[in-house]
Amino acid sequence: MDQRNPEPPHIETREEVMFYDTDLGAVVHNIAYLRFIEKARTKLAERLGMMLRDMAETGVFPVVVRTEIDYRKPARLGDELAIRGWLAEVERARFWVAFEIVREFDGALLVTSRQSLALVRMPAGKVLRLPGGFGEALKE
Numbered sequence: 001m002d003q004r005n006p007e008p009p010h011i012e013t014r015e016e017v018m019f020y021d022t023d024l025g026a027v028v029h030n031i032a033y034l035r036f037i038e039k040a041r042t043k044l045a046e047r048l049g050m051m052l053r054d055m056a057e058t059g060v061f062p063v064v065v066r067t068e069i070d071y072r073k074p075a076r077l078g079d080e081l082a083i084r085g086w087l088a089e090v091e092r093a094r095f096w097v098a099f100e101i102v103r104e105f106d107g108a109l110l111v112t113s114r115q116s117l118a119l120v121r122m123p124a125g126k127v128l129r130l131p132g133g134f135g136e137a138l139k140e
Helices: 030-047 052-058
Strands: 010-016 060-071 080-090 094-103 109-121 126-128
Antiparallel strands (some): 094 109
């Protein structure tokens, strides 16, 4: 985390709703929203210093412990979506990230979500304490 920037790390990704994201009514499936969030969370992890290649080498991975999600309005086939994510809270052994999904053409807030994650050393499954300074930007 950049100690010179007091703003909590955040990212924004974009998705276009495709056929495979929808049901027969051209409305996005609930699981598709979680896939959009998964991609955004991976990019946010990189901003927090957790690079995919490093995870593979060290065996330390951010593991989702809890997901809370509110579906406010449906996205539909062809919609362009912005998925925004940020570091929301840091505890000793876990941290929370938050997300919102917004339809770009009208700015409608479609989904809000929070996820709790822990750093886990695999294959042992050992939960690790967060490294010192992990949440410093949140204290500013």
